[in-house]
Amino acid sequence: MNSTQLPDTDQALQQRKARIIVIGAGLGALLGLISSYLYAKAAEENGDGEAGPGASISTGQLLAVLLAVLGLVRQIAELGKPKDDKKSGKK
Numbered sequence: 001m002n003s004t005q006l007p008d009t010d011q012a013l014q015q016r017k018a019r020i021i022v023i024g025a026g027l028g029a030l031l032g033l034i035s036s037y038l039y040a041k042a043a044e045e046n047g048d049g050e051a052g053p054g055a056s057i058s059t060g061q062l063l064a065v066l067l068a069v070l071g072l073v074r075q076i077a078e079l080g081k082p083k084d085d086k087k088s089g090k091k
Helices: 010-046 059-079
Strands: none
Touching: none
C-alpha cells in the first residue's frame, strides 16, 4: 500500500465526512439565503427602507439570534453522537 493511499475504511470515512460537510454547507447557504430574503422583505414591508446590513437591528435582537443559532448548532452536533441511555434515565 502506498503511503498516500488510505485503507478502504479510512477512505470511506473521509468520503462520508466530505459528503456531510458539502451537504451541510449547501443547507447552511440555503438557510442563509432564505433568512436574508425574509429579513429584507419584512424590512421593506415595514417601510424601513434600509433592507440590508445597515438596517436598524438592536444589540439585544442580534444577541437573541446569535444564541438561537448557537443552540441550533449544538443540537446538530449532538445528532452525530451515539445515544447515551444514562442521560435519559433508561436502563
